[in-house]
Amino acid sequence: MTAKRLSVKQARQTKQKVMLIVSILFFLATTGFSVANLFRTAINSPEAIEQPVSEIPEELLQQQATVYERILEREPTNQTALEGLVDVRLQLNNVTGAIVPLEKLVELYPDRRDYAMLLSQLKQ
Numbered sequence: 001m002t003a004k005r006l007s008v009k010q011a012r013q014t015k016q017k018v019m020l021i022v023s024i025l026f027f028l029a030t031t032g033f034s035v036a037n038l039f040r041t042a043i044n045s046p047e048a049i050e051q052p053v054s055e056i057p058e059e060l061l062q063q064q065a066t067v068y069e070r071i072l073e074r075e076p077t078n079q080t081a082l083e084g085l086v087d088v089r090l091q092l093n094n095v096t097g098a099i100v101p102l103e104k105l106v107e108l109y110p111d112r113r114d115y116a117m118l119l120s121q122l123k124q
Contacts, residue, residue, distance in 0.1 A: 056091065064088045072101070077108055086118075095122050 068085040071078055082101045089098035099122055105115045 058092065061088050061092050065092070076104075079105070079108070082108075098122060 065088045068081045071081040082105050085101045086098045102119045106119050109115060
């Protein structure tokens, strides 16, 4: 009877070991295929990495400026909206339009030298 229990226990342990080995092999195989596919894709299409970032369309920049202006109507001292409006207007090459919100930033945050420096550069 003890020999039978021992053989059942050994059979169960053997099954567990086999299942563990099979599981590890499947895991390594799927991981290996995924990594190999990743490298193959990267090697076969280097042009995707080298493509330059396209410029933001002017219409989208105008929409962003409108959103920032609406925010500033409700919250005239919103730093994020002021910075965003300055940035968008500069991207639109609207230097004179960027000066007003930048002056507001300099007024609100006199300790920020970057605002003052940018304002002096834009006024020149």
